[in-house]
Amino acid sequence: MKVANTDEIKRSNDLEPMVGKIVEILEESTDVKTFRISTLDDKKPFSPLPGQLGMFSLPMVGEAMFSVTNQGENYIDMAIKKTGELTDALHDIEVGQEIGIRGPYGNGFPLDYLKGKDIVFIAGGIGLAPVRSLIMHCIKNRADYGKLTIIYGARSVDDLCFKDDLFNNWPKVENCQVYVTIDRPQEGWDGHVGFVPDYIKEIAPNPQIAIICGPPVMIKFSLPALSGLGFAGDDVITTLELRMKCGIGKCGRCNIGHKYVCLDGPVFTLTQLNEMPNEY
Amino acid sequence: MIVIDKNKLTDLLDALNQSYQVIVPAKSADLTQFMPYDAVKEKNAEIILNENTVLSPKWLFLPQSEGMYAFWAKNKKLEIVDLPSDLEKMRIVFPVRHCDVQGIACLDKVFLDERHVDGQYLEKREKTVVMALMCNNPKDSCFCASMGVDRAHANNTVADVQVYDLGSEYAFEALSDKGQQAVEAIKALGSEKTVAVPEVKEQKIKVNIEGLPEKLSGMFYDSIWDSFMFKCIGCGTCAFICPTCYCFDINNKIRGEEGVKLRTWDSCMFDEYMLMAGGHNPRPGKKERVRNRFLHKLEYFYENYQMMLCTGCGRCLRKCPMNVDIVKFINQANAK
Ligand SMILES: Cc1cc2nc3c(=O)[nH]c(=O)nc-3n(C[C@H](O)[C@H](O)[C@H](O)COP(=O)(O)OP(=O)(O)OC[C@H]3O[C@@H](n4cnc5c(N)ncnc54)[C@H](O)[C@@H]3O)c2cc1C
Ligand code: SF4
Ligand code: SF4
Ligand code: FES
Numbered sequence: 001m002k003v004a005n006t007d008e009i010k011r012s013n014d015l016e017p018m019v020g021k022i023v024e025i026l027e028e029s030t031d032v033k034t035f036r037i038s039t040l041d042d043k044k045p046f047s048p049l050p051g052q053l054g055m056f057s058l059p060m061v062g063e064a065m066f067s068v069t070n071q072g073e074n075y076i077d078m079a080i081k082k083t084g085e086l087t088d089a090l091h092d093i094e095v096g097q098e099i100g101i102r103g104p105y106g107n108g109f110p111l112d113y114l115k116g117k118d119i120v121f122i123a124g125g126i127g128l129a130p131v132r133s134l135i136m137h138c139i140k141n142r143a144d145y146g147k148l149t150i151i152y153g154a155r156s157v158d159d160l161c162f163k164d165d166l167f168n169n170w171p172k173v174e175n176c177q178v179y180v181t182i183d184r185p186q187e188g189w190d191g192h193v194g195f196v197p198d199y200i201k202e203i204a205p206n207p208q209i210a211i212i213c214g215p216p217v218m219i220k221f222s223l224p225a226l227s228g229l230g231f232a233g234d235d236v237i238t239t240l241e242l243r244m245k246c247g248i249g250k251c252g253r254c255n256i257g258h259k260y261v262c263l264d265g266p267v268f269t270l271t272q273l274n275e276m277p278n279e280y
Numbered sequence: 281m282i283v284i285d286k287n288k289l290t291d292l293l294d295a296l297n298q299s300y301q302v303i304v305p306a307k308s309a310d311l312t313q314f315m316p317y318d319a320v321k322e323k324n325a326e327i328i329l330n331e332n333t334v335l336s337p338k339w340l341f342l343p344q345s346e347g348m349y350a351f352w353a354k355n356k357k358l359e360i361v362d363l364p365s366d367l368e369k370m371r372i373v374f375p376v377r378h379c380d381v382q383g384i385a386c387l388d389k390v391f392l393d394e395r396h397v398d399g400q401y402l403e404k405r406e407k408t409v410v411m412a413l414m415c416n417n418p419k420d421s422c423f424c425a426s427m428g429v430d431r432a433h434a435n436n437t438v439a440d441v442q443v444y445d446l447g448s449e450y451a452f453e454a455l456s457d458k459g460q461q462a463v464e465a466i467k468a469l470g471s472e473k474t475v476a477v478p479e480v481k482e483q484k485i486k487v488n489i490e491g492l493p494e495k496l497s498g499m500f501y502d503s504i505w506d507s508f509m510f511k512c513i514g515c516g517t518c519a520f521i522c523p524t525c526y527c528f529d530i531n532n533k534i535r536g537e538e539g540v541k542l543r544t545w546d547s548c549m550f551d552e553y554m555l556m557a558g559g560h561n562p563r564p565g566k567k568e569r570v571r572n573r574f575l576h577k578l579e580y581f582y583e584n585y586q587m588m589l590c591t592g593c594g595r596c597l598r599k600c601p602m603n604v605d606i607v608k609f610i611n612q613a614n615a616k
Contacts, residue, residue: 250390279572280562
């Protein structure tokens with residue numbers, strides 16, 4: 001890696017966010033909301049690749065990393081689960097709120113590698129947020145990808161995110177199958193009941209690539225299910241989450257061995273993960 | 281080279297102080313550290329030239345706490361503004377030993393990495409003249425030579441002036457344009473001479489780092505970590521005094537509707553460093569944290585930047601309250 005050589009001295013810092021504003025808020029589930037973010041002059045803050053990240057902040061409270069789950073002409077969307085100080089405060093803000101935003105960060109999904117292939121997307125809970133950015137990309141560029149299979153699970157109906165996509169939009173997409181499951185039976189739910197790893201075995205998808213993201217236990221039991229179906233290490237692609245502060249490989253927070261999740265990740269193949277120390 | 285008598289040290293510093301802010305190693309509050317020459321005079325502090333300082337000069341480029349930007353927030357409004365530069369004058373730091381010059385070279389790799397150049401760091405680097413001193417009085421705990429530091433010639437991607445200690449005189453050799461300007465400012469105090477690079481005294485500690493990164497890349501799960509972890513109390517001293525440790529945290533200083541976003545030194549040796557939602561901690565114990573510190577210095581950084589993140593300055597050997605010893609570690613790893 002080369003060291004920069006520039007005569008122009010800038011005070012500017014990549015850690016300084018730009019000011020954006022919230023133009024829309026969608027309630028996804030009991031504890032997840034999607035925030036639509038534009039710049040103050042109604043432009044897109046930045047154009048991430050599917051799987052890339054953004055640092056979202058209320059400077060008075062804090063700053064945290066989220067996947068950009070979707071994007072449009074003049075906005076990016078982030079789906080945020082309420083888990084602590086900043087995310088609690090975010091759940092209280094209203095449309096029109098000005099916020100800090102910086103990015104895009106991370107590598108994103110390997111689009112060239114995925115082109116032309118059949119893909120199965122497996123997600124649990126808020127894990128659908130990063131996976132969704134790729135699903136949306138595949139749908140927008142439908143001809144570039146093969147069959148799309150989406151397997152998604154959450155604890156209960158109330159915990160399902162992106163219901164409009166799951167039940168209305170995605171099933172209508174050409175050559176796209178959507179499977180949704182909840183952990184326990186619930187009144188009014190006539191869909192599938194059971195955990196994601198078992199559902200994978202039941203569906204026994206046969207495509208070439210699996211994209212998987214969810215809570216650690218779901219990943220832990222889904223990986224054997226996938227290898228049982230014949231998926232190899234390079235066919236399984238996942239995104240990792242570690243504590244992050246800077247997002248640009250400097251603060252030291254998110255290393256696994258010599259790799260930084262914010263810079264070299266968050267997207268890794270199973271083959272890559274197996275070569276890394278198990279510190280995540 | 282310009283040769284100046286050591287008796288003229290005060291004249292030399294005063295001459296430089298006219299057009300630069302001069303920073304020197306000095307003793308204040310019983311701690312040796314790099315301080316502005318003006319503060320040294322004001323506090324009547326003692327300038328320390330014959331030994332390396334307890335605190336490294338890294339704060340000149342990565343301050344312990346540094347404002348990044350200011351913000352103002354009220355109701356739905358938010359403003360974010362750049363902070364004015366805190367460097368009015370060019371700075372000159374004299375003298376910096378070669379181990380610490382190498383420490384700055386390590387920081388350069390991170391903060392000037394062209395994928396994300398850190399503007400604030402770059403400004404501090406460009407507005408500072410580094411005068412490197414070839415030191416011929418190593419401490420018993422110094423091992424920079426083993427870590428690849430050239431004891432006769434400082435890393436010239438960092439050093440602007442090379443200074444040689446000739447006993448009763450200093451010899452100054454400019455290595456860069458800004459170094460040349462600094463030498464011009466003191467030329468009148470001495471005379472132009474050709475001098476031979478003095479001999480350096482051998483260091484007591486010698487370690488072998490040949491092939492070490494490759495070797496360590498296979499030792500993540502080795503039992504060696506069990507014998508190193510139990511002593512560490514996670515105080516973070518080693519990281520704060522180290523010239524190369526650069527981990528930082530980001531936090532706020534808020535007053536009413538206004539605030540400043542700060543970055544402050546942090547350390548991977550603290551137990552909450554990586555703590556995540558639901559209590560998951562990827563490096564839950566001392567073993568994992570000591571391992572990360574040593575492997576970052578001796579393997580990971582080398583893989584990313586082809587350079588060790590330890591300069592052999594010996595500070596952690598001198599100051600760790602529990603004697604967690606990187607030299608002992610390297611020797612034991614080599615013996616495996
Ligand atoms: C690459 C990446 C992508 C992410 N994508 C999303 C997303 O799309 N949607 C979403 O809702 N969340 C996402 N997260 C998680 C999100 O960053 C954390 O939920 C958030 O930082 C919590 O902040 P808080 O201030 O509300 O919690 P805090 O009050 O700071 O902390 C609450 C708890 O969360 C822990 N924590 C702090 N930061 C993180 C972190 N980065 N990851 C996990 N735990 C953390 C704390 O240690 C504490 O236990 C992502 C994280 C990463 C690293
Ligand atoms: S190694 Fe020593 S100085 Fe470093 S954190 Fe542990 S006890 Fe403190
Ligand atoms: S690890 Fe210890 S010897 Fe190495 S540079 Fe840091 S303080 Fe100096
Ligand atoms: S978040 Fe700072 S190094 Fe990755």
